[in-house]
Amino acid sequence: MLNIAITAGGTSENIDGVRKLTNVSTGNLGWHCLEAVLDYFETKKRTDFRVIYVLTETAYRKELSEKQKPFVEFISVTDAESVYDAVDKLTKTVPIDYFIHSMAISDFTFTYAVSVYELAQEICSSLVHLGTDELTVIELLENPMSRYNVNEKISSDDNIVMGLKRTKKVIPVIKQNNPNTFLVGFKLLKDVSEDELINVANHLAEKNECDMVFANEVSRIAERNHSGILIKSGEIIARPVGKKQIAETIVREMIKGIES
């Protein structure tokens, strides 16, 4: 039995119950990867597999055919923390053979919002008492007293400052829990040369033990002409164009990666 995990879509960090921090990811590429996996096994007439599809609320999703349904299990997530928990639990309980990690997970989560006037006043009155001290200012910028209460809707009367803290990285968990998983990572950058894209992708691969990385640039991710480079062991092994072809290439090279 082969276990294949796919993550898809963009996470959403709650700000005040109405506003949220999201990203441009649609989940389309992840869905194409699911379809490419299902097609691959259907063509090979193999039924000894299942897909665990982890998706966010806004991720693209279609109805599966009755034939496909028994092979796919869905796990819904919302924010970065919920993805971390879901992936950690999944990879601790299921020996995943292939992991396509296409979800765009927020690097930051909301900690507070505060009126600029309130925060400036708080900083000044602290510094008057304590002297000009960088650590004091860092603490105030990370956790001001004058912040809006949790889930209080933020007033639109003043300009505001928002504090954001880093989220726990999800990708390192995958190989930590299952060193034998074949891991496909994704990197989306903006306004970079191909050389820079390759450098960053290789860095990602090394740091998180990705077996393959699909790297792309944000101006080239539309449905029809989405293009990017597939990198394995530091080398470009394919330059697929269009989400369907990208997904098929990833799945083909990934399965070859274990079979060969």
Next chain:
Amino acid sequence: MLNIAITAGGTSENIDGVRKLTNVSTGNLGWHCLEAVLDYFETKKRTDFRVIYVLTETAYRKELSEKQKPFVEFISVTDAESVYDAVDKLTKTVPIDYFIHSMAISDFTFTYAVSVYELAQEICSSLVHLGTDELTVIELLENPMSRYNVNEKISSDDNIVMGLKRTKKVIPVIKQNNPNTFLVGFKLLKDVSEDELINVANHLAEKNECDMVFANEVSRIAERNHSGILIKSGEIIARPVGKKQIAETIVREMIKGIES
């Protein structure tokens, strides 16, 4: 000829080309209002109307029937500024009879992101030179030198602070440009009593000359059991339940508002 404008969906403020600030609005209620308007005129066998439907990228949208298409014109918008420009232009060029303003427009737009360490350093070094001065700190919190460049992807190495500035309010423009428009406003609040909801809705109505306001609470906006109160001249005139009934009630009361 009756001109009816509807705005729908939630705006999206760009942060760095990948991340964005959005809100929970789906645009479903706006779409139901469009359908209620089309149904109303079909039932009355009237063709002397058109709808201008202003919607955001993520707003819910269905295919219209061939019969409906000639009556609806779509205008696409993205962030708060683009909504302001579109509504200002529309209401200056078209004498709108009814305006259903259901779009959730961000009160804030992104101005900068900065590492907390960099910002703390900048504040301290400024204050050492200039003395502890609140205005200096406000200026730094609104426009720090140490900020990430525009559209530079924000590094996930440090916790960050984001500066957000208020956007121009769209709703006052509607009556300023067309004092005779019948304006329906919407208010979404969180964790408030019905009395508070009514107070805030009345305040909105007064400030922006809304002829009717639909007020609702964020825990009660699901598709099937969406509920809220429709307020006219400070009085609750209906308590519809479900998006379809809410939309039908709004449209019926709105058209009665001019016809009577």
